[in-house]
Amino acid sequence: MTARVIICCGSGGVGKTTVSAALAISLARSGQRVAVLTIDPARRLADSLGIGSLGNTARRVPLERIDPDCTGSLDAMMLDAKATFDDLIRRVSPSPGAADRILANHYYRFASQRLGGSHEYMAMEKLLDLWQTGPYDVIVLDTPPTRHALDFIKAPDRMAGLFDQGVMRWLVMPATQGGWRALELGSEVVAKVLKRFLGRGTIAEIADFFEDFRDLWDGFTERSKRVKALLADPATRFLLVSAPARAAQVEALYFLDVLNQRKLPFGGFVINRVVEAPAHPPSATALRAAMPPDGPTAADRWAEICAGVAQAPAQRQALAEAHARQVAALKAAGPVGAPCWLIPDQDRDLHDLADLAELGPYLPS
Ligand SMILES: Nc1ncnc2c1ncn2[C@@H]1O[C@H](COP(=O)(O)OP(=O)(O)OP(=O)(O)O)[C@@H](O)[C@H]1O
Ligand SMILES: [Mg+2]
Numbered sequence: 001m002t003a004r005v006i007i008c009c010g011s012g013g014v015g016k017t018t019v020s021a022a023l024a025i026s027l028a029r030s031g032q033r034v035a036v037l038t039i040d041p042a043r044r045l046a047d048s049l050g051i052g053s054l055g056n057t058a059r060r061v062p063l064e065r066i067d068p069d070c071t072g073s074l075d076a077m078m079l080d081a082k083a084t085f086d087d088l089i090r091r092v093s094p095s096p097g098a099a100d101r102i103l104a105n106h107y108y109r110f111a112s113q114r115l116g117g118s119h120e121y122m123a124m125e126k127l128l129d130l131w132q133t134g135p136y137d138v139i140v141l142d143t144p145p146t147r148h149a150l151d152f153i154k155a156p157d158r159m160a161g162l163f164d165q166g167v168m169r170w171l172v173m174p175a176t177q178g179g180w181r182a183l184e185l186g187s188e189v190v191a192k193v194l195k196r197f198l199g200r201g202t203i204a205e206i207a208d209f210f211e212d213f214r215d216l217w218d219g220f221t222e223r224s225k226r227v228k229a230l231l232a233d234p235a236t237r238f239l240l241v242s243a244p245a246r247a248a249q250v251e252a253l254y255f256l257d258v259l260n261q262r263k264l265p266f267g268g269f270v271i272n273r274v275v276e277a278p279a280h281p282p283s284a285t286a287l288r289a290a291m292p293p294d295g296p297t298a299a300d301r302w303a304e305i306c307a308g309v310a311q312a313p314a315q316r317q318a319l320a321e322a323h324a325r326q327v328a329a330l331k332a333a334g335p336v337g338a339p340c341w342l343i344p345d346q347d348r349d350l351h352d353l354a355d356l357a358e359l360g361p362y363l364p365s
Contacts, residue, residue, distance in 0.1 A: 023239075240266070
């Protein structure tokens with residue numbers, strides 16, 4: 001798969017972060033300069049990637065520990081939505097002074113963390129930043145567990161829309177024209193109530209924030225357009241990470257619909273944690289023969305254990321068959337010939353570089 005940007009999406013807990021990290025390692029080992037932007041990685045995974053407490057700062061992952069001949073490189077980071085928002089403000093502010101005023105504003109500090117969809121949008125914003133400024137062949141983007149797939153793809157639109165809406169215009173209107181600032185002057189009932197609840201200082205601060213923000217509109221709108229263009233770029237691929245379970249697949253197909261509607265480039269399905277059929281299931285008799293019990297008293301108990309162990313492969317076989325049916329159903333429901341990568345369930349949490357590198361052969365190259 002030749003792509004400059006790979007975005008791993010999917011419902012909560014299917015393995016987006018694991019797949020993003022494993023894919024980034026695998027691409028770096030194939031000789032490329034790779035960056036991976038992870039979202040809320042598990043603590044041990046973050047530590048293995050060397051990004052434990054560093055947030056937005058890119059850290060070189062010590063791939064030589066697992067592959068001394070590795071010719072590529074991998075920089076990893078963990079999204080810090082607040083720091084990304086601050087960087088964005090600095091980038092689109094008309095002057096450093098204006099940026100400082102906004103960044104110091106209490107209302108901004110509150111809004112930047114609670115604005116609906118801002119986490120999703122900041123992931124996109126950081127992606128654009130890396131794409132424009134980083135020396136990378138490929139950028140792999142993990143995505144946050146959004147309530148709904150749509151939230152993520154809609155984020156740039158929602159951000160741009162927010163700054164276009166009439167209410168924002170009202171908020172930044174000068175007091176003399178009856179905007180938000182007029183609350184400072186007026187004696188209207190609304191103003192009085194608001195002042196009682198929020199305090200005069202808060203209203204003034206909110207008004208200052210929106211006034212400073214007015215100058216940022218164009219910059220924001222421009223960035224949102226670029227983010228949208230990057231998502232739709234022919235060198236971008238959305239990988240839909242799923243699980244061999246019906247709920248996750250319904251979500252993946254819904255996501256695929258959203259991609260199609262928005263003409264965003266679908267790269268294929270990654271079905272994670274697929275259970276494989278046991279190669280040579282041992283029989284109870286074979287188990288008994290291989291490991292006889294120590295003494296006569298243990299014989300009954302031992303027979304019981306052997307019978308239980310011998311049943312386990314049958315259960316695993318049934319699970320493997322169920323998973324194979326789910327995989328076939330997803331393939332049949334997806335576009336004809338859509339790429340589909342299957343990752344076996346590793347039967348343990350995957351946290352260190354060596355664990356992640358083991359997934360390489362199952363991932364796009
Ligand atoms: N193939 C696999 N085999 C075994 N364990 C796996 C596999 N893939 C992922 N896991 C484990 O599943 C758990 C969830 O994975 P991960 O955090 O990557 O999911 P996620 O989709 O990013 O979750 P969230 O939606 O919360 O961000 C982790 O503990 C991870 O180690
Ligand atoms: Mg995750």
